[in-house]
Amino acid sequence: MTSLISVRGLTRVFDVSKPWLNRVIERLPRAFLTAVSDVSFEVPEKSVYALVGESGSGKSTIGKIVVGLVPPTEGTVEIEGVDLSRETDAAKVDRIRSDVQMIFQDPYASLNPRWRVREIIAEPVKSRGGDTEGLAERLLEQVGLSGADAAKFPHEFSGGQRQRICIARALASNPRVIVCDEPTSALDVSVQAQVLNLMSDLREELGLTYLFISHDLTVVQHMADVIGVLYLGRLVEEAPRDTLFAEPKHPYTQMLFAAAPRTDVFGREVDPPKGEIPDPINPPTGCAFHPRCPLAVERCSRERPEMRSVDGTRVACHRAEEAVRRFHAEKAEDAPAE
Numbered sequence: 001m002t003s004l005i006s007v008r009g010l011t012r013v014f015d016v017s018k019p020w021l022n023r024v025i026e027r028l029p030r031a032f033l034t035a036v037s038d039v040s041f042e043v044p045e046k047s048v049y050a051l052v053g054e055s056g057s058g059k060s061t062i063g064k065i066v067v068g069l070v071p072p073t074e075g076t077v078e079i080e081g082v083d084l085s086r087e088t089d090a091a092k093v094d095r096i097r098s099d100v101q102m103i104f105q106d107p108y109a110s111l112n113p114r115w116r117v118r119e120i121i122a123e124p125v126k127s128r129g130g131d132t133e134g135l136a137e138r139l140l141e142q143v144g145l146s147g148a149d150a151a152k153f154p155h156e157f158s159g160g161q162r163q164r165i166c167i168a169r170a171l172a173s174n175p176r177v178i179v180c181d182e183p184t185s186a187l188d189v190s191v192q193a194q195v196l197n198l199m200s201d202l203r204e205e206l207g208l209t210y211l212f213i214s215h216d217l218t219v220v221q222h223m224a225d226v227i228g229v230l231y232l233g234r235l236v237e238e239a240p241r242d243t244l245f246a247e248p249k250h251p252y253t254q255m256l257f258a259a260a261p262r263t264d265v266f267g268r269e270v271d272p273p274k275g276e277i278p279d280p281i282n283p284p285t286g287c288a289f290h291p292r293c294p295l296a297v298e299r300c301s302r303e304r305p306e307m308r309s310v311d312g313t314r315v316a317c318h319r320a321e322e323a324v325r326r327f328h329a330e331k332a333e334d335a336p337a338e
């Protein structure tokens with residue numbers, strides 16, 4: 001399978017310094033926050049690659065870099081084999097850019113309240129001089145709404161319906177890739193599964209490729225072929241979905257699966273992680289997860305683990321083998337006695 005998206009050594013640093021005068025008065029140094037650090041992954045055509053991690057782990061920043069909303073500080077993103085930041089053929093850049101669309105978390109904020117749904121959906125095509133006759137009506141029906149809804153305004157719809165409108169707008173450009181940034185997390189639990197099912201159906205129907213961003217492993221389990229787990233801007237584990245769920249090898253991924261149970265959108269029980277996320281402006285030395293890691297040894301605070309392959313998983317952990325042993329031991333303990 002060829003990669004539709006190739007992300008290599010992606011790093012994004014934000015200057016989060018206070019204004020110059022405050023720095024002088026308060027004698028503060030400039031401050032930099034590394035939101036994404038040396039992240040590499042490949043998304044094959046027609047597959048779903050999910051990025052998971054807690055808030056602040058850099059998921060949205062990666063999504064925005066992939067669609068071209070934020071430039072990287074270092075590293076490259078190739079779409080269809082082309083690094084758009086270096087490509088000089090403007091028509092080619094425009095065509096490939098329109099092949100990659102994004103759906104955001106908040107369907108309330110991402111629709112212009114003064115435009116009718118017809119204009120909202122057709123706008124990306126109209127702005128490139130394309131034919132918009134009947135386009136909005138056809139796309140609305142494709143996302144499970146009625147063609148007659150094209151004449152309405154966004155405030156006339158529920159959250160789930162608005163996210164369907166956002167999906168229709170993304171589809172208007174006939175994209176090959178959709179970057180989905182927490183597309184259901186602002187929605188009522190009752191409609192989350194419906195929107196996810198719609199996205200799965202559209203993927204099949206249209207042969208779409210998704211870069212799917214979520215903090216929720218259970219949502220990702222429903223959608224993804226391959227899962228990349230991010231911690232404080234770095235990829236710490238990457239594996240095919242079934243491998244990751246059968247045997248998470250990074251203690252952080254295991255923590256994402258553990259702790260107090262709650263029920264997810266599909267009625268299964270899942271658990272939020274424990275402990276404080278460190279300050280990204282002053283990240284811990286060595287492995288950034290070591291202060292929260294139950295398996296950390298002295299080496300973990302000193303030496304940052306490189307990504308390595310362990311039984312079909314890429315994992316950045318000195319203690320991955322020990323983490324796997326512990327995972328299976330705990331699972332065996334939890335299993336009901338015969």
Ligand SMILES: Nc1ncnc2c1ncn2[C@@H]1O[C@H](COP(=O)(O)OP(=O)(O)OP(=O)(O)O)[C@@H](O)[C@H]1O
Pocket residue numbers: 014015016033034035053054055056057058059060061062215280
């Ligand atoms: N424009 C910006 N300026 C300064 N810092 C930023 C900017 N955008 C993001 N950050 C910081 O970068 C880090 C990663 O943010 P990002 O939004 O990518 O994470 P995330 O995993 O998507 O989290 P969330 O789910 O909360 O959006 C955070 O610490 C965030 O505060």
